[in-house]
Amino acid sequence: MNIVIAGAGAMGSRFGIMLKQAGENVILVDGWQQHIDEINQNGLKANFNGKDVTEFIPAYNQNDLSDVDFSADLVILFTKAMQLDNMLQSLDNMLGKDTIVLCLLNGIGHEDVIKKYVDYDNILLGNTMWTAGMEGPGKVTLFGNGSVDLQNLGEGKEDVAQKVADVLTNADLNARVSSDILTSIYRKACVNGTMNGLCTILDSNMADFGDTSVANPIVQKIVSEFLAVARAENVFLDEEAVIEQINGCFNRETIGLHHPSMYQDLIINNRLTEIDYINGAIVRKGKEYGIPTPYCEFLTQLIHSKEEIVEAK
Amino acid sequence: MNIVIAGAGAMGSRFGIMLKQAGENVILVDGWQQHIDEINQNGLKANFNGKDVTEFIPAYNQNDLSDVDFSADLVILFTKAMQLDNMLQSLDNMLGKDTIVLCLLNGIGHEDVIKKYVDYDNILLGNTMWTAGMEGPGKVTLFGNGSVDLQNLGEGKEDVAQKVADVLTNADLNARVSSDILTSIYRKACVNGTMNGLCTILDSNMADFGDTSVANPIVQKIVSEFLAVARAENVFLDEEAVIEQINGCFNRETIGLHHPSMYQDLIINNRLTEIDYINGAIVRKGKEYGIPTPYCEFLTQLIHSKEEIVEAK
Numbered sequence: 001m002n003i004v005i006a007g008a009g010a011m012g013s014r015f016g017i018m019l020k021q022a023g024e025n026v027i028l029v030d031g032w033q034q035h036i037d038e039i040n041q042n043g044l045k046a047n048f049n050g051k052d053v054t055e056f057i058p059a060y061n062q063n064d065l066s067d068v069d070f071s072a073d074l075v076i077l078f079t080k081a082m083q084l085d086n087m088l089q090s091l092d093n094m095l096g097k098d099t100i101v102l103c104l105l106n107g108i109g110h111e112d113v114i115k116k117y118v119d120y121d122n123i124l125l126g127n128t129m130w131t132a133g134m135e136g137p138g139k140v141t142l143f144g145n146g147s148v149d150l151q152n153l154g155e156g157k158e159d160v161a162q163k164v165a166d167v168l169t170n171a172d173l174n175a176r177v178s179s180d181i182l183t184s185i186y187r188k189a190c191v192n193g194t195m196n197g198l199c200t201i202l203d204s205n206m207a208d209f210g211d212t213s214v215a216n217p218i219v220q221k222i223v224s225e226f227l228a229v230a231r232a233e234n235v236f237l238d239e240e241a242v243i244e245q246i247n248g249c250f251n252r253e254t255i256g257l258h259h260p261s262m263y264q265d266l267i268i269n270n271r272l273t274e275i276d277y278i279n280g281a282i283v284r285k286g287k288e289y290g291i292p293t294p295y296c297e298f299l300t301q302l303i304h305s306k307e308e309i310v311e312a313k
Numbered sequence: 314m315n316i317v318i319a320g321a322g323a324m325g326s327r328f329g330i331m332l333k334q335a336g337e338n339v340i341l342v343d344g345w346q347q348h349i350d351e352i353n354q355n356g357l358k359a360n361f362n363g364k365d366v367t368e369f370i371p372a373y374n375q376n377d378l379s380d381v382d383f384s385a386d387l388v389i390l391f392t393k394a395m396q397l398d399n400m401l402q403s404l405d406n407m408l409g410k411d412t413i414v415l416c417l418l419n420g421i422g423h424e425d426v427i428k429k430y431v432d433y434d435n436i437l438l439g440n441t442m443w444t445a446g447m448e449g450p451g452k453v454t455l456f457g458n459g460s461v462d463l464q465n466l467g468e469g470k471e472d473v474a475q476k477v478a479d480v481l482t483n484a485d486l487n488a489r490v491s492s493d494i495l496t497s498i499y500r501k502a503c504v505n506g507t508m509n510g511l512c513t514i515l516d517s518n519m520a521d522f523g524d525t526s527v528a529n530p531i532v533q534k535i536v537s538e539f540l541a542v543a544r545a546e547n548v549f550l551d552e553e554a555v556i557e558q559i560n561g562c563f564n565r566e567t568i569g570l571h572h573p574s575m576y577q578d579l580i581i582n583n584r585l586t587e588i589d590y591i592n593g594a595i596v597r598k599g600k601e602y603g604i605p606t607p608y609c610e611f612l613t614q615l616i617h618s619k620e621e622i623v624e625a626k
Contacts, residue, residue: 295611308526
């Protein structure tokens with residue numbers, strides 16, 4: 001199968017390596033030239049559960065694909081949310097009427113971007129529990145186990161979803177076809193939509209925020225906005241269960257002392273955040289459905305203000 | 314006239330000194346023992362428009378007023394908003410049925426606290442444009458000119474307001490009776506209700522916040538909540554004029570590079586803020602009148618969360 005890994009960061013590299021090892025015809029597309037050069041010259045290197053491996057997988061800069069002749073059967077999306085549109089534009093020549101696109105990005109509403117480039121029926125949404133770490137250009141660390149849940153957006157396209165799941169599972173990526181992927185995606189978005197923005201704007205780890213007397217009221221307001229929008233899309237989540245999962249982030253013995261990824265992006269690395277694809281997506285969808293989302297809107301605005309104040313890139 | 318200055322910080326000291334110089338019978342009540350001791354031992358010292366003056370004014374700790382026999386004709390309130398209730402409780406023995414209370418605190422809704430201790434008809438609300446600086450225990454700096462606007466809350470009590478204005482003006486404090494003090498108070502609260510909380514939570518000066526693309530939409534949302542609550546109290550402000558005044562804070566050539574007082578309190582000095590008496594007051598009043606105030610509520614919660622995270626005192 002001709003597979004494009006669109007976004008060859010840590011996670012994209014994992015999928016690329018494992019699919020290549022399973023015999024698929026894989027190419028990597030990314031925007032980081034140093035990483036691309038290193039892969040093309042010396043191969044993509046990974047410490048893979050303690051063993052050093054090197055896979056030679058063609059890597060291309062997304063801004064320089066004019067000479068590349070590759071007809072994609074499957075595109076797996078791993079870009080940052082704000083790079084998605086540009087990436088799909090770059091890949092346009094590789095996309096045919098049967099190309100399947102599997103979106104494994106965090107956040108919600110990416111299908112609205114993807115459907116500008118491929119048939120809605122050819123879009124799969126997924127969630128992955130795999131992890132991966134970037135060591136430097138051309139080098140990643142891959143430990144532990146994971147899985148992928150995915151689902152077809154198009155009605156009656158379960159066979160397409162199953163086929164992609166089979167390809168991934170054949171590469172030991174443990175994929176299964178889900179019947180409620182939007183529930184998983186919204187549940188994850190509720191965690192990200194509270195912890196990410198709040199800990200970033202408060203300059204706090206998750207446990208310290210969770211210990212404040214207003215943590216619960218704030219979390220409830222934000223979650224209720226997410227769930228109202230989800231309901232409008234016929235996705236029904238149990239509010240108590242979602243809040244319990246978020247409260248799990250406050251536990252100092254497990255992950256509570258960590259700062260969420262948005263904090264790493266903006267406060268530590270001065271990078272633009274994915275807020276528009278988490279809380280911002282709820283605001284956009286809320287407007288569409290006539291649902292007020294003031295907490296998501298204010299949080300999105302505060303994060304954008306912070307991005308501009310620190311001149312994030 | 315027997316006058317209690319309740320809260321003898323920089324501004325309270327200014328009023329105390331000027332009223333004493335005009336021949337009034339003044340006492341100071343405060344919670345800072347070192348300041349009180351210094352005043353009682355060496356007098357209250359001021360650099361007053363470049364001239365060093367010392368006034369001997371009796372100063373008392375609010376927690377130790379049991380032996381003090383003073384029947385107040387006028388109490389001028391200068392405490393921090395969150396200390397108001399405690400202060401009035403401490404002063405209870407000095408308050409008679411004719412005692413007038415003039416409130417010069419920032420923020421809104423203080424009359425709801427004051428009316429627990431004196432007749433509503435005896436309450437005056439005011440706004441002052443005087444400034445003052447605290448140099449250390451027993452020492453203040455007083456420069457420039459100012460004025461006081463004040464108004465009776467009780468219907469037909471203009472004579473009471475005029476009498477107090479006369480006493481203040483006789484002490485060169487330039488007081489006048491206003492007929493729309495709530496308009497001034499709400500206008501000032503709109504400036505504080507945007508600049509204070511936002512610059513504090515974003516760790517920003519006013520100009521840098523003002524330059525961000527979301528400053529205007531955020532300011533508009535917050536101001537519209539203030540103005541809706543004001544309307545419910547028959548106070549009518551011009552939204553455009555209020556927003557223009559706020560935009561004036563963004564000017565780098567004048568005050569834009571400054572951090573507002575709440576930032577000084579919380580971020581620099583690790584002190585609890587007055588947010589409950591600015592945005593928080595709008596939330597309380599909004600609930601009372603059935604007006605949604607999500608931006609004020611979220612901002613109040615974020616500031617409280619920050620107070621707890623940095624363990625402000």
